[in-house]
Structure formats: C-alpha cells, structure tokens
Amino acid sequence: MTSPQTVKSDTTLVIIPTFNEIENLPLITKRVREATPEVHILIVDDSSPDGTGELADEYAGKDDHVHVIHRESKDGLLGAYIAGFKWGLERDYQVLCEMDADGSHAPEQLHLLLEQIADGADLVIGSRYVPGGETVNWPASREYLSRLGNIYISVALGAGLSDMTAGYRAFRRELLESINFDELSDAGYIFQVDLAFRAVKDGFDVREVPITFTEREYGESKLDGSFVKDSLVEVTKWGLEHRSEQAKDAVEDITPVVKRLVDDSGVTSIPAKLGEAASFVGDMAGEMWKIAKFTVNDVRSNIKR
Numbered sequence: 001m002t003s004p005q006t007v008k009s010d011t012t013l014v015i016i017p018t019f020n021e022i023e024n025l026p027l028i029t030k031r032v033r034e035a036t037p038e039v040h041i042l043i044v045d046d047s048s049p050d051g052t053g054e055l056a057d058e059y060a061g062k063d064d065h066v067h068v069i070h071r072e073s074k075d076g077l078l079g080a081y082i083a084g085f086k087w088g089l090e091r092d093y094q095v096l097c098e099m100d101a102d103g104s105h106a107p108e109q110l111h112l113l114l115e116q117i118a119d120g121a122d123l124v125i126g127s128r129y130v131p132g133g134e135t136v137n138w139p140a141s142r143e144y145l146s147r148l149g150n151i152y153i154s155v156a157l158g159a160g161l162s163d164m165t166a167g168y169r170a171f172r173r174e175l176l177e178s179i180n181f182d183e184l185s186d187a188g189y190i191f192q193v194d195l196a197f198r199a200v201k202d203g204f205d206v207r208e209v210p211i212t213f214t215e216r217e218y219g220e221s222k223l224d225g226s227f228v229k230d231s232l233v234e235v236t237k238w239g240l241e242h243r244s245e246q247a248k249d250a251v252e253d254i255t256p257v258v259k260r261l262v263d264d265s266g267v268t269s270i271p272a273k274l275g276e277a278a279s280f281v282g283d284m285a286g287e288m289w290k291i292a293k294f295t296v297n298d299v300r301s302n303i304k305r
Ligand SMILES: Nc1nc2c(ncn2[C@@H]2O[C@H](COP(=O)(O)OP(=O)(O)OP(=O)(O)O)[C@@H](O)[C@H]2O)c(=O)[nH]1
Pocket: 016, 017, 018, 019, 020, 021, 044, 045, 046, 074, 075, 076, 077, 080, 099, 100, 101, 102, 104, 215, 216, 220, 221, 222, 223
C-alpha cells in the first residue's frame, strides 16, 4: 500500500516486553545492539519482581539507544505492546518492531524483516511456517499445536498468511496509526492475529519472511493453556463474519483433515494443559465444520428454490 522508500534504521524501534527476564535481558540487549547498532530498543517491564526493570534502567542510563517504560503491574502482552507502540508513535520512529526477550526471536534475523519494510511492506511477520522457517528445541506437542492452530486460523480467515500468531514483527508506523488499539482483542495472544487480519483487510502490504524460532533457554514461560481456547473462539467468530460462502466450502473440506490430525496426534502423551488445548482444537474444528456445512446446505437449498 505504501510506496517503497528507504527506511533509516535509526528510526526503528524494537519493543521488548519483559516480565521476570533477568537472565535474558543482558543477552537480548547485547545481541540487538551488536546485530543492528542503529536500532533503538524499548523495554516495557511490568514491575518484574526479579529486578528486570532496574537492570533495564541501568542499561538505559549507559546507552542512549536503550529506553524503558515501567508499568505498575503485570498486565499482559497486548497492554505492554500498546504502551510501547504509543511511546514510539509519539516520537519519530518510522518502524516499530515486536520481539520477545527470551531469545526466541533472533536479533540477527531482524534485518530480514527490515529489508522487506524498506522494500515497501507495511507489516512483516517473522514466520516459522513459510518455506525456510523453522523451530528449534520446541517440544513436538507444542509445535504441533501451533501448526494446527495456524492451519485453522488460515482456513478460518483466509488471510493468506502461514503464521498469524507469530510475535516477531515489524510495522510501518502508518499501519499502527490506522489501528484503534482499544478495539484489539485481548483473549490470549489473539491480538497478534487481530492486528495481522486488520492489516490484510485494510489492504496493507503484509509479508512473511522465514525465521528460526528457538525455544527459551532461561526463565519461565508466561503462557497459559487457556490461550488456545480463547483465541480460537475469537478466530471462528471473525471467520464466520468475514468469509464468503465459497470459502466456507473450503472450511468444510479442511476441518475433517484438521480433526483427523488432532485425533492422530496421541494427545494423551502430552502435558494436561496442552492435551486439553489440542482436543479443543479438534472440537472447534468439528464445530466449525458443522456450522460451515449448515451454511453451505442453507445456501444450496436457497439456490434450488
Ligand atoms: N511487560 C510484559 N511482558 C510480558 C508479559 N507476559 C509475557 N511477557 C513477555 O513477553 C514475551 C513472550 O512471553 P513468553 O513467556 O516467552 O511467552 P511465549 O513465547 O509465548 O512462551 P514460551 O514459548 O514458553 O517462551 C517475553 O519477553 C515475556 O517476558 C506481561 O504481562 N507483561
């Protein structure tokens, strides 16, 4: 949508939300500073009890390319990103990026995203599921769920993207300026899907580049099993609102396949929360199949009349 232009990297801000990332903060800051010295970093810390916020202040005091926002209490990733986006948009950053603190998103690959922005993209997603993308050290069960979730989302929304839940992203400022942050869905990590879907629907240039996603080595995941359920309920709603009847036919074709994949996955052997989530994906696929079938039959009988 936006015409290609050169984006100077000193107008780029990488937003890194943190909660209890004391071991990871030194590593990620150093890696970003070394890989892309012109880029600015904004750490958004939610009063981590382990002192991550204080350490971030120390770095910001020594390095004018490092900035910090402190929020009063742990309030989720969407809130942290909104605070970071607003901070960046109030200043003159042209490109705003999302990156996890735990090393899953390699700073050494940030240039792949920024090159596409410079080439005219409005949103670039670092994707695990386009050719060349990969995950390293992810338990098979976790990858399976993520892949299934993304297949489901892709079929439900038809946005033409392979990894809409991915959190390694670069946004051109005009795209973020067009978004009403108050409207974004906060169920689980679904805001990532919401943001990408809005961009596609509004005709922005959205691209994916392959990345290597590496499971965290230090610290704990803040992920909660309910995210899959909450997210898929939302996605199904959007899909049914926006998809054409023809597309619903495609849903009819693919959902039994997804369901079979889940059935074959041996979910009993994976941890309880993930197991529940996986069977939920199966249930959702089944439900969606029923709705799609109902809608398609309805259309067919209307045509016959
Ligand atoms: N400021 C802030 N940061 C958060 C919050 N929840 C998670 N984060 C950060 O967001 C990033 C992603 O969180 P993770 O716990 O790694 O979630 P994940 O990557 O989905 O899960 P894993 O794959 O298990 O690591 C990390 O940098 C976290 O420190 C929050 O409530 N507030």
